[in-house]
Amino acid sequence: MDRNWYTRLGVVIAVTLGTLWMLVPTYYSFAVLPRADRNNVAKLQEVLPFWAPPAKYRLSLGLDLQGGIHLVMHVDMKTALTKRAERRASQMVSWVENKKLGTLENPSIDPETNRVTVTVKDPATVEAIQKGLLDTFTDFTLARRDGQNLTFEYDSNALQGSTEEALDMAILRIRQRIDKWGVAEVQIAKLGTDQIQISLPGQSDPEQVKELIGNTGQLEFRIVATDSSIFSTMYSTTPPADTSLIRLVQTGDSPDSPPGPFLESEDRAALLAYLEGKVASPQRALLHCVQDTGPKRRCVKYQSYLLDAQHVPGDLLKGAWFPGAPNAQGQYYVAFEMQPEGAKQMGELTGKNVRRQMGIILDDNVMSAPSIQSEISDSGTITFGRMGPEAKDYGKILATTLQSGALPAPVSIGEIRQVGASLGDELIKKGTLAAAIGLLLVILFMAVYYKVSGLVADVALILNGGLILAGLAAFGATLTLPGIAGFVLTLGIAVDANVLINERIREELALGFSARKAVDLGYDRAFWTIFDAHVTTLIAGFILMFTGTGPVQGFATTLIIGIIASLFTSIVVTRLITTYLVHGRNASTVSV
Structure with missing residues (x-):
């Protein structure tokens, strides 16, 4: 065995131990803490061993898996624009006073049109004040001038920008409140031009949510x-x-x-x-x-x-x-x-x-x-x-x-x-059962059809599943029902990569190459096919991640982590074990 093999062995051992270490908070969250405290990071931190990662790196479940509260909020844009017009009117008065251009009196707001009307105290200063205000407050235009009364209205472009800014600011403020409240794994998204969708996993008191957010x-x-x-x-x-x-x-x-x-x-x-x-x-x-x-x-x-x-x-x-x-x-x-x-x-x-x-x-x-x-x-x-x-x-x-x-x-x-907790339990049971059955069938197929090489692929497949869960926990992602679908899909992709390698090794053996040569050629010639397929799927996953919302993002997150894990386990882990079984033991045949 050459030095590179030992280097790869060290990498695989380190990754395996790191995966188990990263899953410790998840294990304690689900196996040690009561269900009611599953989302309580402080209590989880109390029961974790000193050597474990911080509690925030546990694997969290989404609203569809553990239940919680879902709400849609409507932002009163008319009032937002009126409030902004009031602030601008106050700023206009202060600006004129600070610049010593004169005095503005009786600032008023028309609540229907959001027009700002101010009265210039000294008629001789009207022209200078009008020019100064238009140059400074560029989000307003002059709607009417009636003697000493100046009426300003929103510029059309500024009006659109103000509504978008109000919605973005509402989302930011709501997220800050929820973060300070200590609720984990919150999902907040825009709906149209004046609505916000919020999901609060694990919460069970709608009245308290209303009081905080409403x-x-x-x-x-x-x-x-x-x-x-x-x-x-x-x-x-x-x-x-x-x-x-x-x-x-x-x-x-x-x-x-x-x-x-x-x-x-x-x-x-x-x-x-x-x-x-x-x-x-x-x-x-x-x-x-x-x-x-x-x-x-x-x-x-x-x-x-x-x-x-x-x-x-x-x-x-x-x-x-x-x-x-x-x-x-x-x-x-x-x-x-x-x-x-x-x-x-x-x-x-x-x-x-x-x-x-x-x-x-x-x-x-x-x-x-x-x-x-x-x-x-x-x-x-x-x-x-x-x-x-x-x-x-x-x-x-x-x-x-x-x-x-x-x-x-x-x-x-x-x-x-x-969303009731019972619904979450049902989804977890069905999703877990589907994943377990799929994984078991794949493991049996690989072991029966590819013999020892199939068992090697099964070891890599189990590690691949652990890497996906650890990756989700490490990046603070939330596991949702679509995420479970992505998890099962990536297991299939990982198996597909091992099928390509094993079939390629069979072809090389059929051409008369020795066991060592067949293994080396099988991995080398299958590499680019596997790499291209994984990169293509990875690109699709990133597109879904950045353009999708909610369940689509949950699916894309699991898919991306799974693709990277699959590439590592199929190219590095299985080759490491197969090389030991063939090269390290001087085997004359390959059980494939």
């Missing part, structure tokens, strides 16, 4: 208006229906209540419908949930707040965290910290409004409205009351939502369904 996470801080007489005016001029349960309250019964008068009702939808269109921009009317004193702190009524235009956006947040314990008043809270620019704006906002209430608003709901005692700059808290055992779960989700960032627009859940 919340937009739009945080802002707004000053509460001191004069809310608009509520009493609308109540007297357009009284609500008796069935709406809406009433006018002159004075609140707690320090956090809105300054009177305000509206109150047990029916949130009815109160929102009544307020719609009755408050002129830039003021806003939003609701606050008044909770009961029970352990779950359910909303028993809703109160209306009138909020001024003065605000600080929540996207200037630097971080948020849930301490896990209540404050001195017994209320659970989430602490937050602002970015430098956010701290500057917060300082200006609170410094000018000491002794006034500041509404902390999340997803258009007034979470609380504490009174400003002194200037606040870089940090603060959001209280959400005493919620008993649910407080920690709610606090963690709220902190995760704020930390991961707001979604660019409200999202609604169009479809949510739970």
Whole structure:
């Protein structure tokens, strides 16, 4: 035996040991941990031996194999564009002020057309401000100029880019939230221009998923208006229906209540419908949930707040965290910290409004409205009351939502369904049975038809299967039902390569060559045929990988890993063993 044979032997032994080592987390995940903890990486890491790979390298099962939650979400693109127009209007005002070109007043947004209208205070500066804004804010064009009023609208190209950006940002934010939540093997994909498809393997609580993903996470801080007489005016001029349960309250019964008068009702939808269109921009009317004193702190009524235009956006947040314990008043809270620019704006906002209430608003709901005692700059808290055992779960989700960032627009859940674990078990059993039967039939055929050479091919085939599973685990891939199909297919491809080699060796023996010469010629002359076939299939696998989604990608991933493993086992492993049996033992015949 030459030195090259020993080198190849060392490589094969190293690959085999590496394969077994890489499959240790997978074995412990399925054989040691209870089913309920199969997706818990932290618990798996606790039971793994010190020498094993990290728990994240376990082989994970997809939604179709282990069950979980599948949902489709709709992104409100109209609101996304309106929110962006509001930000651009605010930026226009600040830009003109910083450039000392003049002053812009009364910025307003048309919610139907998303047109931005600003009023130039000094008529002499209109021309310069118009030119500067068009040169700087290139995503807008001038729609109309009426004296000192300038109206801008989205550029058509910018409009399309903004919708694509909103969808991409929504996907990014949702993925960040789920990653921070600790859910593994999540699949997120676009559906059309305004929908997102999400699969969460191993999850069983749809309500918790809704709370984490369905919340937009739009945080802002707004000053509460001191004069809310608009509520009493609308109540007297357009009284609500008796069935709406809406009433006018002159004075609140707690320090956090809105300054009177305000509206109150047990029916949130009815109160929102009544307020719609009755408050002129830039003021806003939003609701606050008044909770009961029970352990779950359910909303028993809703109160209306009138909020001024003065605000600080929540996207200037630097971080948020849930301490896990209540404050001195017994209320659970989430602490937050602002970015430098956010701290500057917060300082200006609170410094000018000491002794006034500041509404902390999340997803258009007034979470609380504490009174400003002194200037606040870089940090603060959001209280959400005493919620008993649910407080920690709610606090963690709220902190995760704020930390991961707001979604660019409200999202609604169009479809949510739970794939039962029993269905996953059934698919696993059937898929595993199909793979086992196929593998057993192939092994028997090879052993009977090609004798010792067939047994050699069977050894390589078993190693090939281990390499595929280890490869999936090493690259963090997820095994799905189509992946099992790809697994079975690659086993067939591996057998095909060994059939080519064995038949080629038979042909060389039939031509009168010695056993040694027949083995060498058989492998050498079959190599390029095998190589070309594998490379061609590999190219097809990569095309499926980069162009397909969901099940197609699962199939392609397994196919690619299997093709590479098949090439190694058929060319290197079987030749190593056959060379030993023929060359190493000076055999005069080949059992093929």
